[in-house]
Amino acid sequence: MVAYLKKPEGSEGFHQIVDFLNASHIRYALTENPTIYVSPIKQFWQTATARTLDNGEIELTAIIDGTFKTVTEAFVERHL
Structure with missing residues (x-):
């Protein structure tokens, strides 16, 4: 399953978490879909x-x- 690290509207409480994940070294593992x-x-x-x-x-x-x-x-x- 691939994650989309976008900031959802109406869920401002999650924006800090999304910012952290986007800056994290595990971002690739969350967002890529390798074979x-x-x-x-x-x-x-x-x-x-x-x-x-x-x-x-x-x-x-x-x-x-x-x-x-x-x-x-x-x-x-x-x-x-």
């Missing part, structure tokens, strides 16, 4: 395993299209 491929998502969740690294960070590993993929919190932070 989502279901197959890699299913493969991820069917093969995903988790382990805790020595530094306390959790690492997720999964096989997608025959390739091992590793995701950590640091990876997600870097790519966001």
Whole structure:
């Protein structure tokens, strides 16, 4: 579902929230409608395993299209 971040007439109480969301780094996630491929998502969740690294960070590993993929919190932070 895509959000339209416009200021509604008659709902001035929401204008500050809309301004905040428009200025936020999550605006793209709320307003874009990217193509989502279901197959890699299913493969991820069917093969995903988790382990805790020595530094306390959790690492997720999964096989997608025959390739091992590793995701950590640091990876997600870097790519966001």
